[in-house]
Amino acid sequence: GQNIDQPTEMTATEGAIVQINCTYQTSGFNGLFWYQQHAGEAPTFLSYNVLDGLEEKGRFSSFLSRSKGYSYLLLKELQMKDSASYLCAVRDDSNYQLIWGAGTKLIIKP
Amino acid sequence: DVKVTQSSRYLVKRTGEKVFLECVQDMDHENMFWYRQDPGLGLRLIYFSYDVKMKEKGDIPEGYSVSREKKERFSLILESASTNQTSMYLCASSLTGGNEKLFFGSGTQLSVL
Numbered sequence: 001g002q003n004i005d006q007p008t009e010m011t012a013t014e015g016a017i018v019q020i021n022c023t024y025q026t027s028g029f030n031g032l033f034w035y036q037q038h039a040g041e042a043p044t045f046l047s048y049n050v051l052d053g054l055e056e057k058g059r060f061s062s063f064l065s066r067s068k069g070y071s072y073l074l075l076k077e078l079q080m081k082d083s084a085s086y087l088c089a090v091r092d093d094s095n096y097q098l099i100w101g102a103g104t105k106l107i108i109k110p
Numbered sequence: 111d112v113k114v115t116q117s118s119r120y121l122v123k124r125t126g127e128k129v130f131l132e133c134v135q136d137m138d139h140e141n142m143f144w145y146r147q148d149p150g151l152g153l154r155l156i157y158f159s160y161d162v163k164m165k166e167k168g169d170i171p172e173g174y175s176v177s178r179e180k181k182e183r184f185s186l187i188l189e190s191a192s193t194n195q196t197s198m199y200l201c202a203s204s205l206t207g208g209n210e211k212l213f214f215g216s217g218t219q220l221s222v223l
């Protein structure tokens with residue numbers, strides 16, 4: 001079956017680094033997305049990986065290993081405004097639609 | 111700046127009512143989507159459209175229909191609202207080609223009593 005797994009909740013300290021993992025089992029693969037969603041707001045696009053390796057974008061980086069069905073989102077120099085849910089989604093190349101994880105709620109403490 | 115606008119932020123309806131959720135995007139995107147978001151679950155696709163007057167069922171289309179008469183507008187219709195349709199409804203749009211990242215509206219929190 002199709003499945004995306006990510007931790008339900010994580011806590012980290014302001015200024016620190018946190019890694020949010022996402023594992024997936026899908027019938028096909030055509031890219032993995034990370035979105036950020038602040039409470040009560042719309043999800044916004046963070047990153048896209050289709051090839052193995054690390055994509056860096058400022059304080060945020062995303063890693064993909066297709067052979068392991070694994071991705072992570074790395075957030076550095078954490079700020080209070082990074083408190084949000086982080087959604088992992090995989091595009092299935094059989095129907096070109098996204099399969100979504102339930103999201104990881106990240107709590108940042110001072 | 112890219113914008114997807116949903117007509118209502120909060121909506122309260124009674125069981126059996128016909129409900130219309132409207133979504134408009136100003137980016138000339140071909141693709142539009144309706145998702146629902148429930149606690150503890152990933153986003154679930156209800157319907158999507160790749161072009162005007164075109165619609166495709168997503169994973170959970172039962173109890174819903176859609177309309178896309180103009181490129182910029184995609185409407186979700188609950189023919190006869192039920193309590194299990196209480197949810198956050200998110201509209202999104204994307205361009206065809208590239209990574210086709212989604213741009214989301216702010217959502218409509220629908221409560222069916």
